[in-house]
Amino acid sequence: MCHLKIAxxxxxxxxxxxxQSLNACIEDCYSALDRLDLAASCDSSSNNNNLRGKVLYRRxxxxxxxxxxxxxxxxxxxxxxxxxxxxxxxxxxxxxxANNKEAAALLRSVRALHSK
Numbered sequence: 346m347c348h349l350k351i352a353x354x355x356x357x358x359x360x361x362x363x364x365q366s367l368n369a370c371i372e373d374c375y376s377a378l379d380r381l382d383l384a385a386s387c388d389s390s391s392n393n394n395n396l397r398g399k400v401l402y403r404r405x406x407x408x409x410x411x412x413x414x415x416x417x418x419x420x421x422x423x424x425x426x427x428x429x430x431x432x433x434x435x436x437x438x439x440x441x442x443a444n445n446k447e448a449a450a451l452l453r454s455v456r457a458l459h460s461k
Contacts, residue, residue, distance in 0.1 A: 428459050
């Protein structure tokens with residue numbers, strides 16, 4: 346969450362610090378989801394959907410921010426990949442938390458960005 350907050354408030358951060366924060370956020374989310382999967386396989390009674398939802402939302406948000414950023418290494422293909430990955434995360438989240446308004450709103454934004 347801290348990495349995402351830094352990325353959301355780009356004003357004071359240099360481009361490299363800002364990009365590193367986004368990358369760190371996405372990497373942390375992958376690690377957290379791996380650990381949640383491991384915990385679920387070890388303890389079938391564990392209900393980790395709440396944590397999984399938070400992680401999926403944060404990764405999706407970081408991917409959307411990254412897709413809107415024009416860096417020397419960005420191109421249309423990476424933008425599309427990021428938007429597709431964000432949509433996939435949000436659809437997965439909404440599959441077990443259909444009432445998540447923030448996720449639904451972000452998914453609408455992703456679809457709007459995707460159509461541009």
